[in-house]
Amino acid sequence: MTVLTAAATAAAAALVLAGAAAATADTTVTWGVKPADNGHGSGRPNYAYAVEPGGSLSDALVVTNHDEGELALRVYAADGFTTSSGQLDLRPAGEEPVGVGAWVAVDAGELLLLGPGETAEVPFTLTVPDDATPGDHTGGIVASLLGETNADGITVERRLGSRIHVRVGGELTPSLAVQDLRVDYDGSADPFATGTATVSYTVANTGNARMTAGQTVRVAGPFGLLGTGAEAPDLPELLPGATHEVSVVVDGMRPLVRATATVTLTPRVAGDDATELPPVERSSGGWAVPWSVLVVLALAVALLVRRRFRRPRAVVAVAPA
Numbered sequence: 001m002t003v004l005t006a007a008a009t010a011a012a013a014a015l016v017l018a019g020a021a022a023a024t025a026d027t028t029v030t031w032g033v034k035p036a037d038n039g040h041g042s043g044r045p046n047y048a049y050a051v052e053p054g055g056s057l058s059d060a061l062v063v064t065n066h067d068e069g070e071l072a073l074r075v076y077a078a079d080g081f082t083t084s085s086g087q088l089d090l091r092p093a094g095e096e097p098v099g100v101g102a103w104v105a106v107d108a109g110e111l112l113l114l115g116p117g118e119t120a121e122v123p124f125t126l127t128v129p130d131d132a133t134p135g136d137h138t139g140g141i142v143a144s145l146l147g148e149t150n151a152d153g154i155t156v157e158r159r160l161g162s163r164i165h166v167r168v169g170g171e172l173t174p175s176l177a178v179q180d181l182r183v184d185y186d187g188s189a190d191p192f193a194t195g196t197a198t199v200s201y202t203v204a205n206t207g208n209a210r211m212t213a214g215q216t217v218r219v220a221g222p223f224g225l226l227g228t229g230a231e232a233p234d235l236p237e238l239l240p241g242a243t244h245e246v247s248v249v250v251d252g253m254r255p256l257v258r259a260t261a262t263v264t265l266t267p268r269v270a271g272d273d274a275t276e277l278p279p280v281e282r283s284s285g286g287w288a289v290p291w292s293v294l295v296v297l298a299l300a301v302a303l304l305v306r307r308r309f310r311r312p313r314a315v316v317a318v319a320p321a
Contacts, residue, residue, distance in 0.1 A: 029067050033143050033160045036060035036121050046163035056127040063143050065114035073112045073143045075122050077104035080138035086236030086244050090140045090161055100139025100164050103127055134170020135208025138239050175207030176267045176280050183261035183286040197253040199261045202245050205238040210270035212237050217248045217263055221256030228252045237270050259288035
């Protein structure tokens with residue numbers, strides 16, 4: 001849970017992002033949200049707009065009370081971000097928005113009151129600033145229910161939201177980079193047996209478009225000898241500026257003293273399968289020596305050092321003057 005701190009109250013929030021979803025809890029309070037059907041589309045899984053800087057548009061969120069009692073919800077917009085696990089989430093209510101969350105004005109008053117089974121459309125207006133940077137910007141609109149505050153001052157906030165993807169007009173520069181690439185070899189006592197190589201790296205979205213990518217990892221010895229590879233899962237969707245850490249285990253690696261790991265990404269702009277982008281490739285090396293060989297080398301060095309210091313020294317007689 002994310003702990004939110006605002007004034008004297010701390011809140012923990014669990015968020016579900018969906019096109020149409022319902023929230024439930026032990027109290028059986030349930031409600032659902034979805035984008036409204038209108039001139040922007042019908043049956044939309046989320047909101048997606050292409051807007052020029054300074055442009056504005058209106059839309060609505062449909063909120064339904066599936067509970068048997070009256071429901072009081074707070075509807076607000078928030079900025080989006082990519083979590084460390086690669087999931088899209090929204091910033092907590094107590095955090096001042098600076099992106100899409102700040103561009104959206106919700107017309108719902110302080111609280112949205114819904115009777116049992118009642119549905120309401122909550123209008124909102126999206127206004128893109130004149131100085132907004134080109135590319136993809138992500139946020140969401142949320143219907144939130146605050147629970148009771150416990151003795152520790154913690155309030156559980158349950159919220160449902162729909163994503164808002166805004167592509168601001170201008171040059172789109174999709175770009176991914178592989179950073180901090182390293183390879184670690186784990187061998188066995190048998191110097192002729194294969195081991196495993198763990199390839200670790202970070203993928204950074206260095207462009208201004210939402211990105212995903214296919215990934216392949218290959219590890220080989222000197223001059224590309226006896227290479228072996230592994231398929232890695234596709235990258236989750238990364239927002240501009242986001243990073244994602246990856247670790248891939250490659251089995252069947254020969255202990256060839258030196259190993260080179262090569263990571264190849266096949267980048268894709270999220271939601272755009274027609275745009276072809278060149279692959280992104282990066283390589284880095286590491287040692288691939290079985291530990292038994294290292295032990296033998298260490299013993300040999302120790303023996304040489306010992307023999308050197310134990311060698312008898314010649315005694316030189318000096319004639320008296």
